[in-house]
Amino acid sequence: MILxxxxxxxxxxxxxxxxxxxxxxxxxxxxxEEALKKVLKNDYALLILDVQMPGMDGFEVAENMAGHxxxxxxxxxxxxxxxxxxxxxxxxxxxxxIDYVTKPVDPDVLLLKVKTFIRLYExxxxxxxxxxxxxxxxxFRKEAERKKDEFISIASHELKTPLTSVKAYTQLLERSxxxxxxxxxxxxxxxxxxxxxxxxxxIADLLDISKIESGELKxxxxxxxxxxxxxxxxxxxxxxxxxxEIEREGDLLNLTIFADEIRIEQxxxxxxxxxxxxxxxxxxxxxxxxxxxxxxxxxxxxxGIGIPKxxxxxxxxxxxxxxxxxxxxxxxxxxxxxCSEIIRQHNGAVGVNSQLGKGSSFYxxxxxx
Ligand code: ADP
Numbered sequence: 123m124i125l126x127x128x129x130x131x132x133x134x135x136x137x138x139x140x141x142x143x144x145x146x147x148x149x150x151x152x153x154x155e156e157a158l159k160k161v162l163k164n165d166y167a168l169l170i171l172d173v174q175m176p177g178m179d180g181f182e183v184a185e186n187m188a189g190h191x192x193x194x195x196x197x198x199x200x201x202x203x204x205x206x207x208x209x210x211x212x213x214x215x216x217x218x219x220i221d222y223v224t225k226p227v228d229p230d231v232l233l234l235k236v237k238t239f240i241r242l243y244e245x246x247x248x249x250x251x252x253x254x255x256x257x258x259x260x261x262f263r264k265e266a267e268r269k270k271d272e273f274i275s276i277a278s279h280e281l282k283t284p285l286t287s288v289k290a291y292t293q294l295l296e297r298s299x300x301x302x303x304x305x306x307x308x309x310x311x312x313x314x315x316x317x318x319x320x321x322x323x324x325i326a327d328l329l330d331i332s333k334i335e336s337g338e339l340k341x342x343x344x345x346x347x348x349x350x351x352x353x354x355x356x357x358x359x360x361x362x363x364x365x366x367e368i369e370r371e372g373d374l375l376n377l378t379i380f381a382d383e384i385r386i387e388q389x390x391x392x393x394x395x396x397x398x399x400x401x402x403x404x405x406x407x408x409x410x411x412x413x414x415x416x417x418x419x420x421x422x423x424x425x426g427i428g429i430p431k432x433x434x435x436x437x438x439x440x441x442x443x444x445x446x447x448x449x450x451x452x453x454x455x456x457x458x459x460x461c462s463e464i465i466r467q468h469n470g471a472v473g474v475n476s477q478l479g480k481g482s483s484f485y486x487x488x489x490x491x
Contacts, residue, residue: 401426
């Protein structure tokens with residue numbers, strides 16, 4: 123939009139007619155003060171500014187505009203008497219583009235200048251929008267790079283911990299074998315196996331992440347009985363986590379579902395191991411199945427540390443870990459992200475309800491048809 127500033131309404135009228143006949147959008151102001159107010163409020167591509175006005179003259183308007191970030195770059199065409207000194211015209215407005223047209227205005231000259239300024243304005247606008255999105259892209263990439271570096275450092279640490287344990291247990295195993303203490307050897311073997319499983323799971327999660335990134339996490343769906351999957355998962359957890367009590371609620375005993383059994387097992391195991399990990403003081407976990415409309419809902423409730431309300435929306439994001447508990451509990455912050463991707467590929471949904479200090483209920487749904 124172009125703002126015409128002149129104290130004489132008849133001048134404004136003829137300029138407005140001229141510009142509108144060429145499809146320019148036009149606004150008007152009858153004084154320098156009014157122009158300044160409008161310039162700070164609205165967006166203009168160009169000002170056509172009469173130099174001689176009572177009160178604030180054209181130069182003063184330009185000087186004032188130069189002092190505001192919103193208006194300092196708006197181009198100005200001064201309408202001046204023939205004898206106005208050119209250096210005077212540029213006074214105080216070095217940063218903006220300016221030009222002048224002498225009165226009486228030659229419509230062709232004015233239109234030519236208006237077109238040039240408007241074209242420049244459009245180009246500048248496009249450039250700054252490209253620049254803005256480039257800067258946003260750079261920031262986004264920087265942040266992604268930072269997260270990746272942080273992840274690599276955590277991942278290396280997480281991989282090293284079980285590896286160091288296995289190394290220590292094999293040394294102890296060697297010694298106990300030499301001493302013929304079979305009981306001890308068995309204990310060390312069992313302990314190294316637990317650490318090796320941890321390592322195996324970590325690597326499997328890392329591989330899953332790269333599969334998700336490259337769109338290669340493929341499902342192999344088949345029909346299977348929900349209850350036998352749940353029984354086998356509960357068995358696995360009980361074997362690997364002594365003392366944990368898993369209560370089974372809900373009765374969909376005969377339900378057959380069509381899904382990727384191994385991936386669904388992975389999600390349930392992930393929810394259950396998190397429930398155990400983040401409940402250091404509570405052994406009880408409830409595994410509940412229910413029907414929600416046309417979908418199966420599996421909920422795993424724990425009575426552990428819970429999640430702060432303001433963090434709950436981030437919990438399924440890649441690499442996200444709740445800061446308050448991240449030092450106390452080991453982890454990579456990718457398990458829940460993988461779960462959400464698996465469930466998303468089944469057209470289901472994931473979610474969590476939680477109360478800080480009281481516990482959490484993680485759930486997923488699977489459409490049944
Ligand atoms: P990890 O456990 O390896 O950090 P996850 O992706 O499984 O990664 O979980 C992401 C974060 O969600 C965890 O770091 C933890 O802060 C939080 N979280 C997950 N499960 C629970 C739970 N049952 N109770 C409380 N917080 C949880």
